[in-house]
Amino acid sequence: MAVEGDPRASANKSLGDAVDDLPIxxxxxxxxxxxxxYYSRTFLSIIGGxxxxxxxxxxxxxxxxxxxxxxxxxxxxxxxxxxxxxxxFDSWSRILVDGIFGGLMSFVLFWTFAYDIVHIF
Amino acid sequence: MAEDLVLDTAIRDWVLxxxxxxxxxxxxxxxFVSKLMRSHQAPDLKVVKEGQVILRARNLRAAxxxxxxxxxxxxxxxxxxxxxxxxxxxxxxSQNAQAQMFSDPNLAMDMxxxxxxxxxxxxxxxxxVNFFFSGFVAAKIPFPLTQRFxxxxxxxxxxxxxxxxxxxxRSWYFLNLFGLRGLFxxxxxxxxxxxxxxxxxxxxxxGFDPSRSLSAEKDGIDIIQHDWALPKMEKRAEDALKKLxx
Numbered sequence: 347m348a349v350e351g352d353p354r355a356s357a358n359k360s361l362g363d364a365v366d367d368l369p370i371x372x373x374x375x376x377x378x379x380x381x382x383x384y385y386s387r388t389f390l391s392i393i394g395g396x397x398x399x400x401x402x403x404x405x406x407x408x409x410x411x412x413x414x415x416x417x418x419x420x421x422x423x424x425x426x427x428x429x430x431x432x433x434x435f436d437s438w439s440r441i442l443v444d445g446i447f448g449g450l451m452s453f454v455l456f457w458t459f460a461y462d463i464v465h466i467f
Numbered sequence: 468m469a470e471d472l473v474l475d476t477a478i479r480d481w482v483l484x485x486x487x488x489x490x491x492x493x494x495x496x497x498x499f500v501s502k503l504m505r506s507h508q509a510p511d512l513k514v515v516k517e518g519q520v521i522l523r524a525r526n527l528r529a530a531x532x533x534x535x536x537x538x539x540x541x542x543x544x545x546x547x548x549x550x551x552x553x554x555x556x557x558x559x560x561s562q563n564a565q566a567q568m569f570s571d572p573n574l575a576m577d578m579x580x581x582x583x584x585x586x587x588x589x590x591x592x593x594x595x596v597n598f599f600f601s602g603f604v605a606a607k608i609p610f611p612l613t614q615r616f617x618x619x620x621x622x623x624x625x626x627x628x629x630x631x632x633x634x635x636x637r638s639w640y641f642l643n644l645f646g647l648r649g650l651f652x653x654x655x656x657x658x659x660x661x662x663x664x665x666x667x668x669x670x671x672x673x674g675f676d677p678s679r680s681l682s683a684e685k686d687g688i689d690i691i692q693h694d695w696a697l698p699k700m701e702k703r704a705e706d707a708l709k710k711l712x713x
Contacts, residue, residue: 388649404609448649454608455646458639461609462483466474 379434383423384445390419391449392456399460412453416446472633474604482605482636486596490643491650493588498655501584517681520546524684532696539693547685593640600636607632608642 394415398408420442427434427441435441524546531539601623612620612631620634 385653388653391649392653399609405611408609451645452647452649455642458606458608458642459483459487462606463479466472466607 376434376436380440380444383441384448386423387416387419387445387449388452390415391453395453395456396460398453398457399462400464402461402465403457404461408457412450413446416449472604472607472629474607478603478605482600483639486600486636486639487643487647490592490640490647493592494647494651495655497584497588498651501581504580504584521680521684524688528684528687528691531691532694535695535697536693543688546688589644593637596636596640603635604629604633605636605639606634608634608638 391412394412398411403411423441424431431438431441527539527542527546534542604621604624607630608620610632614631617631620631620638621629622637623635624633
């Protein structure tokens with residue numbers, strides 16, 4: 347089920363066998379999917395940081411914006427996986443929660459950068 | 468206390484941007500240098516063998532449900548047998564392996580090279596930043612922090628009434644250090660993301676890997692309870708067919 351021309355959420359279907367206690371996953375595909383998620387989140391944190399800086403968010407508003415962006419990302423990733431997460435990943439946490447705090451530092455950096463350049467010029 | 472300082476545009480042009488650009492360039496440079504300097508270590512036969520044994524044992528553990536109980540047990544004894552099982556490392560030998568790892572000159576050189584290639588650019592850049600860019604406010608971070616952070620973030624600025632959001636260039640350096648990891652992982656391809664912190668963690672756990680992982684695998688295989696999945700497969704096939712026929 348390869349989706350043409352979409353680098354994000356590469357639809358490498360890792361064979362999720364729905365047997366009671368025997369999940370079987372093709373490790374390479376699983377890792378490639380996880381990497382796609384990581385890249386998307388990193389990219390979105392950077393872009394989100396620049397947007398937050400340009401719009402002049404300060405303090406908590408900025409962090410809330412970051413979490414909103416991450417939540418939107420999780421939602422769209424889940425939609426991309428057609429909501430059958432177990433066909434592509436080994437657990438819900440991968441697609442929903444993983445990597446949120448990793449992107450936080452990049453977000454803060456680019457947020458500070460853009461904010462300074464635009465507002466404290 | 469929240470009066471807005473007006474900061475010189477020249478600071479933007481000559482401090483923030485150059486510092487970030489320099490750090491990105493140094494990161495890229497470091498990546499290529501480490502690629503060039505990677506000494507090709509001829510893999511040690513013993514280490515490769517042990518690695519493969521561990522892989523086999525792991526596959527056995529993962530796929531234990533697919534083979535009948537008797538085969539599983541025979542494979543299990545093959546691995547964990549006390550006398551000549553593959554995973555059983557007698558105590559004396561295991562200590563030796565670790566000591567050997569460390570005194571092996573090639574390996575030590577490799578680790579030292581990796582460490583140095585990490586530490587030197589960081590130290591140099593930090594010294595450069597301190598020398599040239601100290602003593603003035605460099606940036607304003609968009610979120611407020613408490614007074615406790617003042618000493619850390621404003622080290623060159625000796626006024627105590629300035630808002631803590633106005634930071635010195637040293638903190639801009641640290642912010643860049645952590646924030647650019649994500650950027651590096653995007654532009655340099657996969658494995659260069661968390662270079663510094665990840666490598667430091669790897670360094671600490673590196674030398675002991677082989678013998679410890681052998682005994683860990685052995686314990687894993689000993690623990691596992693064999694649950695043959697084939698009988699269930701018949702039932703599953705029956706259910707699937709029934710669904711199809713409906």
